[in-house]
Amino acid sequence: MFDPKIIAFYCKWCTSAGADLAGTSRMTYKPNIVGIRVMCSSRVDPEHILDAFKNGADGVLIGGCHPGDCHYESGNYKTQKRITLLKKMINDLGIDKNRLRLEWISAAEGKRFAKVVDEFTDEVQKLGKLKI
Amino acid sequence: MAKPKVAFYWCASCGGCEEAVIDLAEDILTVTDAVDIVFWPVALDFKKKDVEAMQDNEIAVSFINGAIRTSEQEEMVNLLRKKSGLIIAFGSCAHIGGIPGLANFSNREEIFDYVYTKTPSTMNPAKTTPQTNTVVDGYELEIPEFYNTVKTLDQTIDVDYYLPGCAPPPDLIMNAVMAILKGELPEKGAVLAPDKSLCDTCPRNDSKPEKLMMKEIKRPHTVEMDPEKCFLAEGVICLGPATRSGCGERCINANMPCRGCFGPVKGVSDFGAKSLSAIASIMGIEGEENMTDEDIQKLVDQIPDPAGLFYMYSLPSSLLRRKVMT
Numbered sequence: 001m002f003d004p005k006i007i008a009f010y011c012k013w014c015t016s017a018g019a020d021l022a023g024t025s026r027m028t029y030k031p032n033i034v035g036i037r038v039m040c041s042s043r044v045d046p047e048h049i050l051d052a053f054k055n056g057a058d059g060v061l062i063g064g065c066h067p068g069d070c071h072y073e074s075g076n077y078k079t080q081k082r083i084t085l086l087k088k089m090i091n092d093l094g095i096d097k098n099r100l101r102l103e104w105i106s107a108a109e110g111k112r113f114a115k116v117v118d119e120f121t122d123e124v125q126k127l128g129k130l131k132i
Numbered sequence: 133m134a135k136p137k138v139a140f141y142w143c144a145s146c147g148g149c150e151e152a153v154i155d156l157a158e159d160i161l162t163v164t165d166a167v168d169i170v171f172w173p174v175a176l177d178f179k180k181k182d183v184e185a186m187q188d189n190e191i192a193v194s195f196i197n198g199a200i201r202t203s204e205q206e207e208m209v210n211l212l213r214k215k216s217g218l219i220i221a222f223g224s225c226a227h228i229g230g231i232p233g234l235a236n237f238s239n240r241e242e243i244f245d246y247v248y249t250k251t252p253s254t255m256n257p258a259k260t261t262p263q264t265n266t267v268v269d270g271y272e273l274e275i276p277e278f279y280n281t282v283k284t285l286d287q288t289i290d291v292d293y294y295l296p297g298c299a300p301p302p303d304l305i306m307n308a309v310m311a312i313l314k315g316e317l318p319e320k321g322a323v324l325a326p327d328k329s330l331c332d333t334c335p336r337n338d339s340k341p342e343k344l345m346m347k348e349i350k351r352p353h354t355v356e357m358d359p360e361k362c363f364l365a366e367g368v369i370c371l372g373p374a375t376r377s378g379c380g381e382r383c384i385n386a387n388m389p390c391r392g393c394f395g396p397v398k399g400v401s402d403f404g405a406k407s408l409s410a411i412a413s414i415m416g417i418e419g420e421e422n423m424t425d426e427d428i429q430k431l432v433d434q435i436p437d438p439a440g441l442f443y444m445y446s447l448p449s450s451l452l453r454r455k456v457m458t
Contacts, residue, residue: 046405050451068421077420082412084432089408092237092439094456132456 004124006033007052008061008117011041013071014106015063021110029114030121033061040064041102042075046086049100053090054132059099059124061116066104076104096127136192136313138163139171139183140222141212143198143205144232144282149223150174150197152299159306166313167192171212180208186215193218193312195295199225199232199448200283203264204276213289220308220324224298226285227323228395228403229448231298233282234440236447236454240280284449294323298393298445301380325378327398330390333377336362345417349434352389363389364414369441374400374407393445402451404442411435411442 010016016037022029038044041064049060062083064076080102087097101123103116142150156163170191171178183191194216200206213219224230235243244261248254264277285291295308308324311317318324331337340362350367357363363370370389376397383390396403416423416431423431435441443450 046409047400047402047451050402050405054451074420077423078413080425081415081420081428081432082409084428085408085412085415085435085438086405088432088435089404089438089442092437092455093452094458095452130456131458132452 002125002129004032004058004121004129005056006059006061006121006124007057008033008035008063009041009044009048010035010037010063011043011065011071011075012037012039014065014069015041015103015113017107018063018105018109018113021107022113023110025110027110027114029117032121032124033117040070040072040075041079042072042082044079046082049086050090053095053099053130058127058130059101059120061120062100062102063105063113063116064102066106069106095130098123099127099130135166135168137170137190138167139191139194139212139216140169140174141171141194141196141198141208142174143196143209143226143285144201145198145223145225145230147174148299149225152223152297152302152305153195155299155302156305157302159302162306163309166309180211183211183215188214189217191216193220195220195222196285197222197226197299199229200279200285200288201232201235202276202278206288209285209289218292218312219285219289221285221291221294223300224296224393224395224445226291227294227296227449228446229282229284230393230445233284233446233448234444235282237439238455239457240278244278281454282448283453287448287453292320293317294395296323296325296376296394297379301378301382303380304378323376323395323398325376325394328377329397330372330375330377330379330381330384330394333381334362334372334384335381336360336384339365341365343417344414346411346415347418348431349415357387359387369411369435371407371411371442373410374403391444392442395446395449403446404439404450407442408438 010019041062044062052060064079070076083102087100091097101120105113171183194212196209221227225232248261249256249259266273304325344364346367348367352368368389371392372390375390375392376394379394392403400406
């Protein structure tokens, strides 16, 4: 079975705390994900995402705060617009848009974090290895 | 003392860069007073063998324009690299891939299929396409190989400096030539143009509102554009925020928005990603907290071809370099 490599960017305030909650609550989720904590999901430049794909990532997950909850007020709105446009662009560049996923996961949603990781891992597994 | 020797060469390009050298007008006399042009296929009758006969590093500087698309271009630039002290990537195509680099949205097979069989004026029932080696009456004919992917000059040979632009403007060319003659060049690998972004020098900068926002995206041919106002404030995508300055704002002054021929500002590795980021951030910024996923998708869909727009001049120099095709 193909073992996908997934790079994830978590915002410090919500998704990263959600990941910590999943860990401290001893929830299990698929181990294909490598998390990188950033201060805000809007810190993730489209350049970072393309760089991840170029360097062997089969999928990229961005986790931010729910709308209205951004620690910096409006960072996540910028992220959503960028990721929506970037999905369309990578699709035109031959990378399936479903290899890039944006999710809002709060600090209280450890269970949801584990579920998103499992779901996304399955999806990327179905898409197969990204050959660049 | 012998004058320094200079060469000009063209690869996958349109000839506009050669035109830019001629556009130096009477300044070209200053150049030819100071240097000997020893190779320039478009203008002078020197041959490849003349270059081969030279010592290594005998040419002081070679200005090479065009992207690298065929084995012939690759061979010539490798020869020039060996014979030249300095190599300058001249113009957008050599620098970041340019318009010929848009071929990287396709591949050799698709291009041959379209050009040699599907174009409306073509009759080619045998589906003959160029082959590198062909045997005719017992003789083997060889033509240069057409590569699958267009490359920039620095993906092919070591490049010392870059002169950006489609085509580079005369003042930047003269500045570069003078810097070389006086030995006042910056560190190797530098782009011989300002490090600021185009917005910084744009004559319309004063008309830019404090908070830039685009409620909707308008395409240049669908609106009458105010000749004095910032394009972005009018809803027309302009890549000025991500593009290096130094062009003389030629497009802006012709009332057309920037499309990024000067490439990214210093420190950016993917022009398309950076310009996408800049544009997406100011789209629908007013009331963004109330936008649904569908609203955002609708706004984004007003850009019909983001990859073609944001990588118009720079696909081969992007992180992915080409469309992923399996």
